[in-house]
Amino acid sequence: MARIIEKKQLANKINLYVVEAPRIARNAQPGQFIVLRLTEQGERIPLTIADYDRERGAITLVVQEVGKSTAQMALMEPGDDILDLLGPLGTPIEIKKVGRVACVCGGLGAAPIYPKAKALKEAGNEIVTFLGAQTEAMLILRDELSAVSSEMYYATDDGSLGSKGFVTGPLQEYLAAGNQVDEVIAVGPVPMMRSVCNVTKEYGIPTIVSLNAVMVDGTGMCGGCRVTVGGETKFTCTDGPAFDGHLVDFDELSARQRFYRKAEQVSMQEHVCRIGLGGNE
Amino acid sequence: MSKRVEAIKQDPQVRIRNFDEVSDGITSEMALAEAARCLQCKKPACVKGCPVEVPIPQFIQALKDGQVDNALAIIKEKNSLPAICGRVCPQENQCEKYCVVGRKGEPVAIGLLERHVADNAAKTDAIPEIPVKRREKVAVIGSGPAGLTAAADLALLGYPVTVFESLHEAGGVLRYGIPEFRLPKKIVDEEINYIRRLGVDFQVNVAVGQTVTIDELKEEGYQAVFIGTGAGLPYFLNIPGESLAGVYSANEFLTRVNLMKAYVFPKYDTPVRVGKRVCVFGAGNVAMDAARTALRLGAAEVNIVYRRSREEMPARAEEIENALEEGVNFICLSSPLRILGNEQGEVVGVVCQKMRLGEPDASGRRSPIPIPDSEFQIDTDTVIVAIGQGPNPILTRTTQGLTVTKHGYIVADENTGATNIPGFYAGGDIVTGAATVIAAMGAGKRAAAAIHEYLLSKSNATVSQ
Numbered sequence: 001m002a003r004i005i006e007k008k009q010l011a012n013k014i015n016l017y018v019v020e021a022p023r024i025a026r027n028a029q030p031g032q033f034i035v036l037r038l039t040e041q042g043e044r045i046p047l048t049i050a051d052y053d054r055e056r057g058a059i060t061l062v063v064q065e066v067g068k069s070t071a072q073m074a075l076m077e078p079g080d081d082i083l084d085l086l087g088p089l090g091t092p093i094e095i096k097k098v099g100r101v102a103c104v105c106g107g108l109g110a111a112p113i114y115p116k117a118k119a120l121k122e123a124g125n126e127i128v129t130f131l132g133a134q135t136e137a138m139l140i141l142r143d144e145l146s147a148v149s150s151e152m153y154y155a156t157d158d159g160s161l162g163s164k165g166f167v168t169g170p171l172q173e174y175l176a177a178g179n180q181v182d183e184v185i186a187v188g189p190v191p192m193m194r195s196v197c198n199v200t201k202e203y204g205i206p207t208i209v210s211l212n213a214v215m216v217d218g219t220g221m222c223g224g225c226r227v228t229v230g231g232e233t234k235f236t237c238t239d240g241p242a243f244d245g246h247l248v249d250f251d252e253l254s255a256r257q258r259f260y261r262k263a264e265q266v267s268m269q270e271h272v273c274r275i276g277l278g279g280n281e
Numbered sequence: 282m283s284k285r286v287e288a289i290k291q292d293p294q295v296r297i298r299n300f301d302e303v304s305d306g307i308t309s310e311m312a313l314a315e316a317a318r319c320l321q322c323k324k325p326a327c328v329k330g331c332p333v334e335v336p337i338p339q340f341i342q343a344l345k346d347g348q349v350d351n352a353l354a355i356i357k358e359k360n361s362l363p364a365i366c367g368r369v370c371p372q373e374n375q376c377e378k379y380c381v382v383g384r385k386g387e388p389v390a391i392g393l394l395e396r397h398v399a400d401n402a403a404k405t406d407a408i409p410e411i412p413v414k415r416r417e418k419v420a421v422i423g424s425g426p427a428g429l430t431a432a433a434d435l436a437l438l439g440y441p442v443t444v445f446e447s448l449h450e451a452g453g454v455l456r457y458g459i460p461e462f463r464l465p466k467k468i469v470d471e472e473i474n475y476i477r478r479l480g481v482d483f484q485v486n487v488a489v490g491q492t493v494t495i496d497e498l499k500e501e502g503y504q505a506v507f508i509g510t511g512a513g514l515p516y517f518l519n520i521p522g523e524s525l526a527g528v529y530s531a532n533e534f535l536t537r538v539n540l541m542k543a544y545v546f547p548k549y550d551t552p553v554r555v556g557k558r559v560c561v562f563g564a565g566n567v568a569m570d571a572a573r574t575a576l577r578l579g580a581a582e583v584n585i586v587y588r589r590s591r592e593e594m595p596a597r598a599e600e601i602e603n604a605l606e607e608g609v610n611f612i613c614l615s616s617p618l619r620i621l622g623n624e625q626g627e628v629v630g631v632v633c634q635k636m637r638l639g640e641p642d643a644s645g646r647r648s649p650i651p652i653p654d655s656e657f658q659i660d661t662d663t664v665i666v667a668i669g670q671g672p673n674p675i676l677t678r679t680t681q682g683l684t685v686t687k688h689g690y691i692v693a694d695e696n697t698g699a700t701n702i703p704g705f706y707a708g709g710d711i712v713t714g715a716a717t718v719i720a721a722m723g724a725g726k727r728a729a730a731a732i733h734e735y736l737l738s739k740s741n742a743t744v745s746q
């Protein structure tokens with residue numbers, strides 16, 4: 001069991017949690033994640049370690065409510081215990097000095113990017129951040145990312161902050177203006193990572209993406225998280241979750257992510273009925 | 282000679298609608314009749330076939346004498362998990378293979394008798410008295426049959442033992458792999474609770490190599506380590522289409538159903554999608570379990586696709602028979618070439634090639650040879666790949682200096698489990714590759730004895746310094 005010691009709402013349906021987990025905090029590295037299970041009946045779901053504090057023995061999780069498990073998590077408060085928490089899992093990303101790194105975040109992608117940006121900055125890189133979301137109120141970790149970035153660019157679907165449209169827009173402009181970028185890290189929904197990779201391919205900029213394949217164990221045992229990278233089968237949980245974005249088969253990843261959509265809706269429906277939001281009692 | 286007993290089983294048409302245990306075992310009358318078939322050999326050949334040398338004639342004699350509790354005590358001298366082994370040992374290749382009665386007729390049903398004893402002996406809460414308490418802490422990594430056995434034996438010797446398990450429940454393959462209808466989880470729970478009552482501490486959600494390294498465990502004061510991390514890494518065929526949606530490894534399929542209880546979705550949150558027509562690649566225990574699980578989840582048609590013939594199938598004979606009774610189709614001498622998908626990236630079919638059998642290969646089985654121009658297609662919406670597992674690398678790659686084979690298995694002494702690092706022992710599937718429950722238990726037992734000797738010699742050394 002792991003106790004939630006802090007909770008903060010970052011945006012509508014997005015919460016940040018600080019969780020007591022001394023062993024995980026001690027060995028966590030940027031790019032790694034945990035798998036948790038909230039109840040005896042619950043699913044095992046993966047979440048990125050958005051930050052860690054070795055002294056305090058705690059890790060930070062940023063969770064967006066998208067289905068049953070994340071909705072249940074949204075109901076949890078400081079003092080509540082997470083039934084099962086396993087980590088740190090996955091291969092840490094390589095932190096080295098390359099020069100200027102562009103961090104491109106779509107929606108919740110800001111959370112997984114933040115520990116990487118911080119570590120890359122500490123390693124002597126210059127960070128330029130491109131932050132995108134549906135609307136200004138949904139842009140998360142703005143202050144944290146600004147603190148490690150030399151420049152910030154925003155994009156919102158409704159134009160409430162920065163340029164209107166997808167986050168690839170300002171990135172493309174930045175590159176077209178002749179700015180030198182040595183590496184790109186892109187994390188967000190699959191279509192977003194795919195379009196970022198299309199842009200950076202043109203400029204020949206190495207691009208790292210962090211994939212969110214459907215997982216069960218998170219330790220290389222089930223093979224459910226496999227993705228094709230450069231024609232080879234890789235397990236997202238042990239070989240990744242970070243991969244060379246120019247080599248990832250995004251179509252396959254999307255198909256595998258969609259596979260349980262119907263069952264997930266059943267699951268959510270059942271949750272909504274149980275907590276009384278169904279409205280037809 | 283009288284006929285061998287047969288287990289009482291649920292009717293196939295009924296059992297494919299539930300996850301209850303297929304076999305009810307045998308009644309006390311049947312057990313007595315079967316026990317009477319044993320000749321009480323002076324030099325029992327059957328014992329030689331058992332990897333842990335259960336005193337078979339002795340326990341059968343106790344059963345004949347009406348002393349079921351005593352029979353259990355005799356078995357437990359060698360085998361701490363009889364309720365499990367009676368159910369899952371491939372007896373036809375082990376104890377029963379060598380039974381002399383089997384030379385002319387059918388061998389004594391040793392497995393059924395063992396199960397009968399385990400299920401019917403009085404359940405006591407009593408745990409054996411542990412005479413000495415020792416100070417040296419021992420870490421056991423992995424809670425499959427190898428780790429459980431090592432932990433129990435070390436606890437009985439007086440050591441404080443901690444078992445580290447990466448999943449959220451202990452049991453290894455007994456928990457996530459072998460289905461409820463073949464090995465009820467209640468039995469696994471009972472065995473683990475017993476070991477817990479011996480004083481063993483179980484820490485789940487700890488992936489050694491990630492959450493803590495073995496070196497950190499040493500810093501935490503563990504003086505010896507037993508590694509029983511199993512062969513949990515699923516292999517694939519590396520044919521086109523294998524990552525389409527709807528292609529499972531047997532590990533994923535069975536884990537969703539057994540560990541995560543997808544068979545009672547949506548009461549439990551984890552889903553599994555089976556579809557109408559299912560193809561399972563492979564013909565070992567894992568493949569049979571996957572095929573029969575798919576039937577129980579509502580598949581209308583389940584095909585086992587296997588490149589050799591019925592004779593070469595590695596699964597337990599009983600499970601092959603059960604699968605046939607339940608209506609699983611066997612498509613033998615056929616090898617999958619590629620998996621076909623639709624525009625949504627979901628499986629719609631499998632293209633296979635016919636095979637014929639050639640000369641025996643290294644495994645002693647006749648090797649399959651492709652027949653040219655023999656391609657055929659099977660329509661299917663789910664594929665389950667059950668062609669074998671290898672060693673998971675997360676522990677070995679973070680443990681500096683531990684010698685592993687080129688396939689990633691840990692190199693360990695056959696008799697003691699000793700690895701190249703003093704104080705580090707290993708056993709079970711992580712050393713031998715995917716094998717059997719009883720073989721893993723045997724390895725755990727031998728390693729516990731060797732760890733005891735090692736710690737004794739170390740403490741003597743410190744005393745004499």
Ligand SMILES: Cc1cc2nc3c(=O)[nH]c(=O)nc-3n(C[C@H](O)[C@H](O)[C@H](O)COP(=O)(O)OP(=O)(O)OC[C@H]3O[C@@H](n4cnc5c(N)ncnc54)[C@H](O)[C@@H]3O)c2cc1C
Nearest residue numbers: 045046047048062063064067068069070212213214215264
């Ligand atoms: C390595 C990794 C890191 C992640 N980090 C974060 C994070 O920091 N914050 C965050 O909010 N989300 C993160 N996710 C996504 C998160 O795991 C899913 O949102 C969550 O599992 C959804 O569960 P649910 O029951 O609420 O929704 P569901 O209704 O079950 O599913 C909604 C969608 O989530 C995805 N999903 C469902 N089950 C799983 C599963 N077992 N594994 C992976 N994806 C699944 C599917 O695409 C699905 O369509 C991460 C995923 C991965 C693989």
Ligand SMILES: Cc1cc2nc3c(=O)[nH]c(=O)nc-3n(C[C@H](O)[C@H](O)[C@H](O)COP(=O)(O)OP(=O)(O)OC[C@H]3O[C@@H](n4cnc5c(N)ncnc54)[C@H](O)[C@@H]3O)c2cc1C
Nearest residue numbers: 423425426427447453454458489511709710716717718721
């Ligand atoms: C579906 C299936 C059916 C089978 N049917 C039979 C049968 O009928 N009869 C038979 O005799 N055999 C059968 N087998 C084989 C048998 O189950 C195995 O040989 C046996 O379980 C091996 O035991 P083990 O203790 O070595 O490993 P496992 O049972 O594999 O247990 C290893 C444990 O270690 C854990 N682990 C791994 N890495 C780490 C780590 N780094 N840190 C912490 N924990 C870790 C795993 O999560 C797992 O719980 C079957 C196997 C499968 C998969």
Ligand code: SF4
Nearest residue numbers: 331335366370375376
């Ligand atoms: S443990 Fe297995 S092999 Fe040994 S006697 Fe029992 S059933 Fe036979």
Ligand code: SF4
Nearest residue numbers: 319320322327380381
């Ligand atoms: S070999 Fe057969 S008959 Fe002889 S002791 Fe063993 S079980 Fe009995």
Ligand code: FES
Nearest residue numbers: 218220222223237
């Ligand atoms: S989640 Fe099971 S292998 Fe990656």
